[in-house]
Amino acid sequence: xxxxxxxxxxxxxxxxxxxxxxxxxxxxxxxxxxxxxxxxxxxxxxxxxxxxxxxxxxxxxxxxxxxxxxxxxxxxxxxxxxxxxxxxxxxxxxxxxxxxxxxxxxxxxxxxxxxxxxxxxxxxxxxxxxxxxxxxxxxxxxxxxxxxxxxxxxxxxxxxxxxxxxxxxxxxxxxxxxxxxxxxxxxxxxxxxxxxxxxxxxxxxxxxxxxxxxxxxxxxxxxxxxxxxxxxxxxxxxxxxxxxxxxxxxxxxxxxxxxxxxxxxxxxxxxxxxxxxxxxxxxxxxxxxx
Numbered sequence: 528x529x530x531x532x533x534x535x536x537x538x539x540x541x542x543x544x545x546x547x548x549x550x551x552x553x554x555x556x557x558x559x560x561x562x563x564x565x566x567x568x569x570x571x572x573x574x575x576x577x578x579x580x581x582x583x584x585x586x587x588x589x590x591x592x593x594x595x596x597x598x599x600x601x602x603x604x605x606x607x608x609x610x611x612x613x614x615x616x617x618x619x620x621x622x623x624x625x626x627x628x629x630x631x632x633x634x635x636x637x638x639x640x641x642x643x644x645x646x647x648x649x650x651x652x653x654x655x656x657x658x659x660x661x662x663x664x665x666x667x668x669x670x671x672x673x674x675x676x677x678x679x680x681x682x683x684x685x686x687x688x689x690x691x692x693x694x695x696x697x698x699x700x701x702x703x704x705x706x707x708x709x710x711x712x713x714x715x716x717x718x719x720x721x722x723x724x725x726x727x728x729x730x731x732x733x734x735x736x737x738x739x740x741x742x743x744x745x746x747x748x749x750x751x752x753x754x755x756x757x758x759x760x761x762x763x764x765x766x767x768x769x770x771x772x773x774x775x776x777x778x779x780x781x782x783x784x785x786x787x788x789x790x791x792x793x794x795x796x797x798x799x800x801x802x803x804x805x806x807x808x809x810x811x812x813x814x815x816x817x
Contacts, residue, residue, distance in 0.1 A: 528609070529608065529609020529610070530609070531606070531609055531610050531613050533603075533606040534606035534607045534611070535614075537603050537606060537607045537610070538610055541597040541607075542594050542597065543597070543607075545559075545592055545594055546559055546560060546585070546588055547560050547561075548563075549561070549562050549614040549615055550563045550614065550615070550616060562611050562615065563614070565577075565608075565615055566611075566612045566613075566614075566615025566616055567623050568612075568622070568623045569622040569623060569625065570624070570705075571604075571605075571608050571672065571675060572625055572701060572705050572708070573623070573625075573701055574608055574675070575674075575678060575704060576699055576704040578678070578679065578682075579678065579682070579699060579704065583686045586682070586683050596683060598679075598680060599676055599680075604672045604675055604679075605670075625702075625705055626702070626705070627709075628707075628709030628710075629709065630706070630709045630710040631710075632710075633707045633709050633711070634710050636699075636703050636706055637710060637711075638652075641689075641693040641697055644692040644693050645657040645658035646660065647661070647662070648660065648661050648662040648714065649662035649663075649714075649719065649720055650662070657688060657692065658685070661711060661714060662714050662717075664714070664715070667711045667712060668714075668715035671708070674708060674711075674712070718759065718793050719793065720793070720797060721790060721793030721796055721797030721798070722794050723794070723797045723798040723801040724798075725790070725797075725798075726793075726794035726796070726797045726801075728794075729787070729791050729794050729798070730795060733785035733787070733791075733795075734782060734783070735751075735785070737777075737782055738773075738776060738777075738780075738782075739751050740752070741798070741799060742805060742806050747776060751799050751802070751803075752799065752802040752803045752805070752806040753803070754803065756799055756803055759793070762796055
């Protein structure tokens, strides 16, 4: 739970009160932005979205006031947001909740908002090396406060480059930011892409060739280059569904059951996808007989 007293100290010691007030009725200067309305939002994602959308203006105002750009760790941000919500304008409305983010939509938003102009994911998706490869980021799979802290600290350098790389500054709705953060969060939990060269070795070493080929036609089992390989999850579902038939076939042939370790399965799938692409290309290049 956030420490409200600590959040109050942070609000004033970090000089947030120079530009913000939490209840406009108490504001004698009448020129500060009221944060009181944030009380009704249950998730800090609303705050994170507001910070992103207003980030460049916030930084410009901070510089104009000759205030050092404040830094926050995750605990300080948690306490600060807790204080803002505690002191905010009371509302008779129910708290505004946020749906669970959709990482697939987040991936689409990542592309649509121009994030690929600066960032790669696992070495692909962009020709730019301006920003870090987010597939290798280690600070995007913590709590929302941790991610928010990272966003705040890297924001000014990002906000300065965005007009040069994209042209217009991308703003987000709360749902869009929620989906985007969910996508970035789950990047750390994905399997790294396999290697087709290593996968070919796995294919031969594990005895797959006893029942299958990869582009040379059917044996006792199907030609795996002709298989429809969807997502990794769909591949694993197909393997699971065919396990009884595979086990029976291997037992009757006296073949040992193969074991996979580490990246073996990811490499094998990458090899089969590579062979499937080769097979599809060959079929497209076949000229009809006249």
